[in-house]
Amino acid sequence: MFLAEALAARKDALTEIDGLRDRIVAAATHYEDDKDVGGENATDLLARLETLLATVEDLNLRINQTNNRFSLNFEGRTFTLVAAIALRDRLLLEQRVRKAVVEGLSSALGHGRHSYERRTKDEIRRVASLRPAEMQAAANAVAARIRLLDLAMQHVNWSTTLAE
Numbered sequence: 001m002f003l004a005e006a007l008a009a010r011k012d013a014l015t016e017i018d019g020l021r022d023r024i025v026a027a028a029t030h031y032e033d034d035k036d037v038g039g040e041n042a043t044d045l046l047a048r049l050e051t052l053l054a055t056v057e058d059l060n061l062r063i064n065q066t067n068n069r070f071s072l073n074f075e076g077r078t079f080t081l082v083a084a085i086a087l088r089d090r091l092l093l094e095q096r097v098r099k100a101v102v103e104g105l106s107s108a109l110g111h112g113r114h115s116y117e118r119r120t121k122d123e124i125r126r127v128a129s130l131r132p133a134e135m136q137a138a139a140n141a142v143a144a145r146i147r148l149l150d151l152a153m154q155h156v157n158w159s160t161t162l163a164e
Contacts (some may be wrong), residue, residue, distance in 0.1 A: 003066050004157035010059040013052045020049050065163035072152045075145075084153055091146045098139035105132045 001009075027042040067081035079087065105128055 001162045002158055003063065003070075003160045003162050004154070006059050006063055006066075006162045007157065010056055010063065013056050013059070017049065017052050017056070020045055020052070024049065062163045066160060069163065070156055070160050072156045074149055074152050081153065081156060084149060088146060088149050088153070091142055091149065095139055095142040095146060098135055098142060101130065102132055102135045102139060105130065105135065 023040060024042055024045045027040040027045055064082075067085065069080075071078050071080045072084055073079075074084065074087075109126055109128055109132075
């Protein structure tokens with residue numbers, strides 16, 4: 001099994017676990033006079049939950065072992081997959097903050113460098129200490145780095161066999 005397949009299998013198992021939660025609650029309760037409970041069997045659903053939990057635990061262990069063992073090259077540096085994931089998380093956070101700054105500047109100032117929405121000539125206008133266009137360019141550059149890192153990670157995910 002490739003690492004990418006294990007990641008997909010883990011996601012599927014976690015999705016099924018989320019769905020089981022409500023189904024178990026519904027199957028575990030009924031009205032006291034109801035002779036024919038019908039529906040799903042709570043015990044069977046709990047057994048399925050145990051199987052899925054064991055699967056997720058096993059996949060997590062094997063994925064983490066694989067991520068610690070294999071590496072990739074990105075921007076002239078070599079990263080373990082764990083380090084690459086940490087870098088991607090950092091870049092995603094940076095991009096989110098930079099986009100929020102651009103949106104905040106645009107909202108506070110309108111589309112230009114300063115707002116021309118003075119009501120009177122005595123009113124003090126708001127000006128930006130950061131240039132929205134430069135902040136947008138920086139956010140776009142971070143997004144490009146994220147895409148390239150994701151591609152490098154996907155290449156490793158589809159070419160690396162999962163640890164046993």
